[in-house]
Amino acid sequence: MLDNFFHAQSIAVVGASRSPGKVGYDILKNIIQYGFDGSVYPINPGAPEILGKKAYPSLMDVPGEIDVAVIVVPSKNVLEIIDQCGTRKIDSAIIITAGFKESGIEGSKLELELIRRAKQAGVRFIGPNCLGVIDTHSKINASFAAGMPAKGSIGFFSQSGALCLAVLDRALPDEIGFSKFISMGNKADITDMDIMLALAEDDNTKVILGYIEGVSDGRKFMEVAREVSRKKPIIILKSGITASGAKAASSHTGALAGREAAFDAAFKQSGIIRAHTLNELFNFALAFANQPVPRGPNAAIITNSGGPGILAADACDKSNLQLIPLHKEYVDELRTFLPPVASFYNPIDILGDSGAERYEKTLNTVIKDERINSIMVLLTPTAVVDVEATARAVINVARLIDRPILTSFMGKKSVEAGARILMKHGVPNYSYPEEMVSSLNAMYRYHLWLHKPEKNFPVYEGYREKAAQIFEKVKRDKRDRLHELEVHDVLQAYGFSQPKSLFVRTPEEALAAAKGIGFPVVMKIVSPQISHKSDIGGVKINLNSKKEVENAFFEITTRVRNILPSAHIAGVLVQEMVPKGREVIMGITSDPQFGHMIMFGLGGIYVEVLKDVSFRIAPLSREDAYEMIRETKAFPLLRGVRGETEADIEAIEKSLLVLSNIASDFPHIIEADINPLLVRNRGEGVVAIDARFTIGGN
């Protein structure tokens, strides 16, 4: 669909102006100036001609066909122009005009009407409130940016027009090449998803770069990104402040799902490489646009100085990359021509008196070692080194291999010309060694993503039906929390083991229940108003006798009545006292943009104090479940420390997947916790000791 924008043969600028400095002038000028070779129609009721092009009073007066309308008229006139587009069968528009959603309530209304009218008219549009669109390959610069980026392979989209300007301005002097440059504005019609899909199909685009502040449909965004990231790397800078923000939380899962947890999970699950700063966005883009992705973690560093070599090695240490020594054979080869005091291992320090020739010989030896997946070349501007010749030496070698070479020619004055040679020939150069390493590491992480197995989302059939009537009843009752017993039945429906338990209303019933279950027992208050029972003394454990059970019944109910007089006490649950084991917590929370998320963490302190938890957007794949358990710092506790046996990690994985199914089956769930889920030793399964469910939509 974006093809119409990028292969336009004729463009009308509605609101074209004769006054330099006006947006309607700048856009027209950019279209003409940067070599668009189709027809250009300025639309302006008061001008016969602008910038040498015949102007027309309205779209209706243009004689030929129009592929794209660029709209720069005041916001109040935009709807009318869209209608005209419909009449003229112009199906693509770029709405530069501001004054829509971004400007308040009136603007929001206008934007809704714009969306409706455009749909009616059959017009797809970019914007409103945007800077425009640039395609360097078809030479379209339908924007009011002050310049045209060099032709290249980076496709960039941005929710902020200002970021577009800054990126373009940063790119111009270094001739960093872009394929497309798309300012999305308010994303009222065409969104980041449409753009990612279009860039995925665009032969001129090798890497997709984006800046976003939020997404409209988180799940669809992930689906699209997951598909696209299998074909091309997507690097996104996401700013955080505007995201979901704080929200009331009635569960641990909810409280721990900070505003960034959802985006972090979504990016991870859909293969998006997250840039954390604008600088990183640039650095990563340069690497991906110019060099192949490494096929493994083994990197070699060649340097003409120790200090910078150490800085690079330190950075590798913090990355997924590893510096392995060359195979002995090649170390021996290095010895034949490097000075004896050189360092032959990795970083390979070829010393400060190196010229270009020594660099090239070393590189030619290093590339013979097929176990080396990537090469980094460091250069300090010594008096001896010929920077430009060394740049050419690097290029010569880069041409021979399909493994990535990145450089850090450090400094500025003496290395600028060399850096330009490198960049021109597709070897990205970084001023600082740490940035070189982190860019290479981003590529390696993308390699790992590409080689992940296809995701597998297990669906458990036959559970939903049993639980559905419970959720329906809660809804009918206009409650938002499930009772203790309802929670029990839902978990049972989904096959969770639970402690034997009986619901009782009197001390006598409690005693009978305890005898039936067998001592010792646990007793818990059952009240729809009480979610964290133990916090208010609503739980007694390890009750071993008639007397203890009777006392407990009395104590629990009295205590709750005192603390929360308004709570309705349905009764007490008498439960089997489950032997101790490792406790984990898993939960469902609901993110405004991505919907259900699943949380995992080790129980108690690990969750509450250390906040050592992991998140994934539901539904979970097997791999997600596998990874999120291992992502927590406390994971070794499940493996077993100090001679403990391993916990039943597979059963935890299965439970996470089942919980994810519950989330999918019941979209109305707002929050849920299974806390604790008791994990027995390997092969022995898990037991859901306690849980809570909150639903919405009432």
Added chain:
Amino acid sequence: MLDNFFHAQSIAVVGASRSPGKVGYDILKNIIQYGFDGSVYPINPGAPEILGKKAYPSLMDVPGEIDVAVIVVPSKNVLEIIDQCGTRKIDSAIIITAGFKESGIEGSKLELELIRRAKQAGVRFIGPNCLGVIDTHSKINASFAAGMPAKGSIGFFSQSGALCLAVLDRALPDEIGFSKFISMGNKADITDMDIMLALAEDDNTKVILGYIEGVSDGRKFMEVAREVSRKKPIIILKSGITASGAKAASSHTGALAGREAAFDAAFKQSGIIRAHTLNELFNFALAFANQPVPRGPNAAIITNSGGPGILAADACDKSNLQLIPLHKEYVDELRTFLPPVASFYNPIDILGDSGAERYEKTLNTVIKDERINSIMVLLTPTAVVDVEATARAVINVARLIDRPILTSFMGKKSVEAGARILMKHGVPNYSYPEEMVSSLNAMYRYHLWLHKPEKNFPVYEGYREKAAQIFEKVKRDKRDRLHELEVHDVLQAYGFSQPKSLFVRTPEEALAAAKGIGFPVVMKIVSPQISHKSDIGGVKINLNSKKEVENAFFEITTRVRNILPSAHIAGVLVQEMVPKGREVIMGITSDPQFGHMIMFGLGGIYVEVLKDVSFRIAPLSREDAYEMIRETKAFPLLRGVRGETEADIEAIEKSLLVLSNIASDFPHIIEADINPLLVRNRGEGVVAIDARFTIGGN
């Protein structure tokens, strides 16, 4: 002492050369070319004149006085030249020549001899194996660097000559100003400490910048840095690989003290601002060199675009800075001249159509709010904005206040001229908003350091004597571990509460002991070869009866005999079973560069699995003890979670201070752990349940 170098009136270049490209030529040329106005004496036995200066066959032939000798002769001749310096009463030398410690064993020997001979001759020297020294204010460029930095206030020293070259080369085109530029080389005589002290006294230096790979005397380094950082900010980039590296560890403390823990602690304790990348080193230096330190965390952001404003706000969110709204009065003032759709809070978005005037008016309003401690100005290169005029507007305002203003004029092409104006007038500009924020944050952290109370190092008298004889006995016995009972006595000497305990050799004695102490008891193996008793089943707890005690004695000894047949079993310790409480661990470890470090963490899992520990170099101040407890993530457990009462945190602080005293009293301790130290509720103290000590030097 470094004054001689920087105020030299006469310099001899020993090994001056007539051949361009040779170091001995480049240095002489640099000295002459960059305007040194004293006497210059090339020393070369074969040349009557070099670069227009009369040359002399040797130092001995120079008629006048010589303040500094720059030595470029081959390494084998350096000693002779040093001797000549002694004879000629030249007390300062810069030894450029390489081939010393850095080149292997022979070189190391030569360096030791050099140190000896220089001392004999009364010569202090920088190097060997260095690039030289630059002083922009006295116009001395006694280096072979290709250029002279602009005059400025950054004093830079580096252990790597290559880093010097890279930094200089990076600084030259942007005219970043330096006061001094010192390549330290092997630091055989003059060290980073001497240089920090000299720069602290140097009126031309405002900020001290350094690159180090290691330090020779960690404690002295800290002492000097602590003193200097009270006067001037010290920013250091420290690379890690070459540091202590892995080492065998017989205690948790040892195992957790990674190679970076000591430097991190040392920097923290001595007020050094650590740069984590070379880029950060530059960014921080620019801020400190040009702007005053903020007096509080409140920052205001003024921006002409939303996206970059959000990026900056995000970065603030991760920093110690905070964005507060202006006082209502000033918000109202902003409303009088900003467009109504501007954002009046913080970031203050003055919109994309802002010109320089709107920036200046906004700035003038913002500075009226005295609660705002610092200001950041963001600019996106829109078509409307006049970048240079805006730069001048910022400067006008910066002149009026003594609060810091930092800018991020984003992009490159359109902002370069403006950025240059800003930099020239002392307002540091950053290409990326995140870098601006982190630089301002570094300044704010320095402000916090400056306002920390003077450190207070409590010394506990009267304990040492009692413990000394124990350590002496262990030494006499040529053991490296203290026995269980010795450990007990040391802790007792220092006033640690311990469980009642009795050492026994037979089951009968064990029973009698248990009766004496009172059931239940704990029993532990006592063997000098066994350090982690519970790992091998050498501990039995909660023994409640005669039978259990007798069985335990049998089981423990048999088990240990089976697992470690070589271990000498001295007997068994019968101990009071201390009621449960919160457990912490504290320990002593020994870093090769900094000596004793003290570790703190919560016991068990928190230390072993989560590695949630903190370190400080001993001796600890009260503040160190206070901070290191609070630095651990698990700290809230000590405060009390889920209705628990607070643990006796003050008693932990005291224990850390006492442990630090033990470390100071017995320098031979290599490692020690008190693990666990049981912490009772507030006011009730702590009990050392178990501990181990390892000493060295046997």
